[in-house]
Amino acid sequence: WPYCRKRCSYCNFNKYVVPVVDEEAVATCLVREARTLLCLSQVQSVTSVFFGGGTPSLASPHTVAAVLEAVAGAAHLPTGAEVTLEANPSSTSTSPLAGFKAAGINRLSIGVQVRGAPPHPNLHSPPMPSAATPLTPPQSLDDAELQLLGREHTAAEARGAAALGFCDNHLSLYQLTLEQGTALAAQVWGGALPAPPQDLLADMYQTARAMLVAAGFRHYEVSNFARKGSLSTHNLSYWRGEQYIGVGPGAHGRFVPWGEGSHSREARVQTLEPDAWMREVQSRGHGTRRRVVLSLLEQLEELLALGLRTDEGVTPERWGHLSPHLSLEAVFGVPGEAKDLQEQGWLVLDSRGLRCSWEGLALLDSLLPGLLCQLQQH
């Protein structure tokens, strides 16, 4: 759902703020594109559906229901499949949530911006979604996003602790990333707002990790924590290098278009601008703007860069599925950068695969260039 009520200073998503949305037309197109692409991929079974945006909670439950029906019509959608709706707390009042639940949503991803005192007084900061709390039987609210940005170490900790109180089993914790083209980035890079010191950010991250693990959470990805097995199936599929189909303006996908007789995994992006996207869907059934065949090397590079973000890392099974002849051990177990990183304690390579150590995870972006170089040499 590409539409938002307003522009947030930190957000660089493909989003549009328009006075009126022809929801019926958009819904028809989403349904049509979902059918076309599912058919093209010849996928048998869909494990998860994620409604993202923009602000998808601004759409009506009917639209969500229509898309889910289309998915279930084109492929098998098991009853227990994870179906998530991304929501903005201020647009998440009680009654539509019931409607979404009825439409098939069984997981809610709520974005909340947390900030310490001053430096960013204008940051979009809605109240904690207490209105949603009554609606929280275990399945309906288990994923809250927090963007922590603050000066006061203790403030961040306190807010984290407060979050533990209302989100029960899943938490995504992000430090603010300044994105090119956003108002906030311009203010910080231009010197109008201070950038938080590197060491403070590192301290905040480590404290939050330790606190959440002590509270029984599994730190299963760089920014994601879950307990009682409430991991996000949908997001895990990105990090595990599985196939996914992107439907809607600007959506990204990675799949093999078997329906065309192709055997190669492609990176696909749908047309960004909603009106243009709709015209394309109406005329040819989908709005795929760009498709790039991914070479084996590129697929392995993605698997490595994404897999290492998770606590399970890159497993020998997933690696072997792409690269049956050149094992993980053969690439990263030999003398070289990867071996050095293992000896220094940043990486672990064993029978369970290649993954970051607790310390290494916080430094993943410093580890990856060397690993990619080593992979390219093979």
Place this chain on the structure above:
Amino acid sequence: MALAGRTAMWWARLRSPCPAVVPLCYPPWLPVGPVAWERLYSSRGQEKLDMSMYPVESIRNFSIIAHVDHGKSTLADRLLEITGTIAKTDHNKQVLDKLQVERERGITVKAQSASLFYNHDGVNYLLNLIDTPGHVDFSYEVSRSLSACQGVILVVDANEGIQAQTVANFYLAFEAQLAIIPVINKIDLKNADPERVEKQIEKLFDIPIDECVRISAKQGTNVEKVLQKVIEKIPPPQCNTTDPLKALVFDSTFDHYRGVIANVALFGGEIQQGHKIVSAHTKKRYEVNEVGILTPNEQPTHKLYAGQVGYVIAGMKEVTEAQIGDTLFLYKQPVEPLPGFKSAKPMVFAGMYPIDQTEYNNLKSALERLTLNDSSVTVHRDSSLALGAGWRLGFLGLLHMEVFNQRLEQEYNMSVILTAPTVPYKAILSSAKLIKEYGKAEITIINPAQFPDKLSVSEYLEPTVLGTIVTPHEYIGKIIALCQDCRAVQKDMLYIDEHRIMLKYLFPLNEIVVDFYDTLKSLSSGYASFDYEDAGYQAADLIKMDILLNGNPVEELAMIIHHDKAHATGKFLCERLKDAIPRQLFEIAIQAAIGKKIIARETLKAYRKNVVAKCYGGDITRRMKLLKRQAEGKKLMRKIGNVEVPRDAFIRVLKRQTDK
């Protein structure tokens, strides 16, 4: 890089269309009429010219000399246009500056020649213009070009007046006993003050005021008058076509298809295709394939005659065959060789190594080709434990080094590791063992790695230069302080008019090598100018300083410095390196050391967190692109121990100023 700042300070080369001037005589290869205005100065597919119509009496060989940015290249463009050598368009900017780096930086690095045809009082004249480089680093090229001339046009900016390089170039021409035509350029500028400049010229060079020509090369004003002065005041070359061939090689270029193209000035005889010629230097014999003139591209002719300037292609394939300053003569008709020149004297040495040793042979052949076009670079093979096999190159100055490096990148697509520049120090050895090893007591040190220990040396010597600075008087205080900071000794101070002072200082060369020029320019708002000449050696208290990263020496930054400067320089380099090296997975100690003694230290803390927070379906493509770019960048990093350093970091930290 500070050099960019220097270039930016130079006069922006903006030229507007100049008033139409009809050439008085069309060059012989242009059909007269409108079609003549096609740009026709490529050498292929044209009729060969008959040069016998230009006897010695109607030939003038001259150079234009000037301080940088006083309008030398613009005047050359106008002269080429007026004589119809090139068609007159708005696009003729630095026509003689053929190299990409020359056009980008707005400087002339390599001398170029052009033959102009001009009718004056009913006589057809052949005017050979030999352009000269415009930077202090290249004064060697200037004196080389002057050896083929009988006169010079000395261009002075009507606003800036006489500058340090004007003085240096004047004396080069004066000592070569050439006719000098003073030209005051840029009289169209608002602040032009030609009277003042004329007085300066009279006071400093003893040239009567009424001999100066006031022009605007940009607008074309009075440029014709310059040509007439060239004909009137510059004598024709003194030589004879009936003498045996005697040709001076004053420059050479390398063509991938045709081999060496030697630029020659004929001091006697004639030369044509089929002639068997001999090099006085190598005694090797060649057969001439092609002769011609430069207009400014090669234009084949039937012959070249005594007094003329042109080119010869004679199957020279090897880098070493076209020795500049060599004399060519006819086989079996040997002549007394011309005096030639002193070889260029390198002032700055630096090690050059391939980033990847597998590139060694490619770099070697690129160096060979480039040094053929730039014979002032000296090349010695060198090797180091850390950097592998490479070379130690000698340059005329730091700008020369940067230009050379830029040409390697632009013309040969080679990226290299360059070490800190060093000047040629000397040591008088006291150890009998070392004297025996070197075969002499006085040795020259061009590589800090070879710096002999104090215990086996009775005295160290450092090279000095006599620097000339011309500045408006309001900056005098700051400039004197700068010179003292550089251990310089004042030798002379003279008011050249009410506002301007000329200073002479004896400088240790190493103090001015890296950034003296930039500092001088910035503290005088660009108004002070500088030039220098060699002034021999003086005794100095020298030591070798190493820079260590986590205990491992950085070979690029090893340097020989004066004892008094060690602490300050060491501290400065450590601080600068701290900013230039990206944070890594571990802490990095940056130290300056003399022998085993640490004299300065900075600590670069380890990264504690470096991981992007969000990476979901829509982020992956962008993320991978960035990672792959980082992986590529990593391959280009220089590794010292396990510290990764961007390749240009070391040269960057040597510059005193960080501003662009």
